Amino acid sequence: MLAVGVLGVGVACVVTGVPGPGVSMLVGHPVAAVVALLLQRVADRRYGRVAGLAGCGVLVVAIVALTVFWWA
Template sequence: MGRSRALRRGPYRRGIRLLRGFSGVLAGGLVALSVTLLVAGIVGQQRDVPGPGVVAIAGHAVAAVVAVLMQRRADRAAGSARAAGAALGVVALTAVVLGAQWLV
């Protein structure tokens, strides 16, 4: 019986683990935000009040899917440089989405 993949990878530095954890929280936050916007859009249409538009909902949903895929890549990356790159990609994507959709 061979060793598990987790044992073969070697130890990650503490900073990489913290970065991956932080990016995981951000990816989960984007998912929660996109679901919240979807519910707000549905409720807004049912009650005939203004709510988030289709473009905003779709943009957040696409960003959430991309963030989850990038986070999955960060969690499963063999090297710490690849894991850090994918995790930083999640952080950057979150900053772009929040900046473009909420600050403008």
């Protein structure tokens, strides 16, 4: 949902001519969302260590995206 929201704000900024999120944010959020969804799918469908690592990967992707795009 965050990726969709950021894309919506980007479109609104282009239409109104005001500065908005940069290209890296507009590309990075959907990429992070897709990677997190793919890892979550692996975590949901596998068992054991693979599922655990995929679940940790989802958390890592979320933390990195929030850090890079919102706090850095």
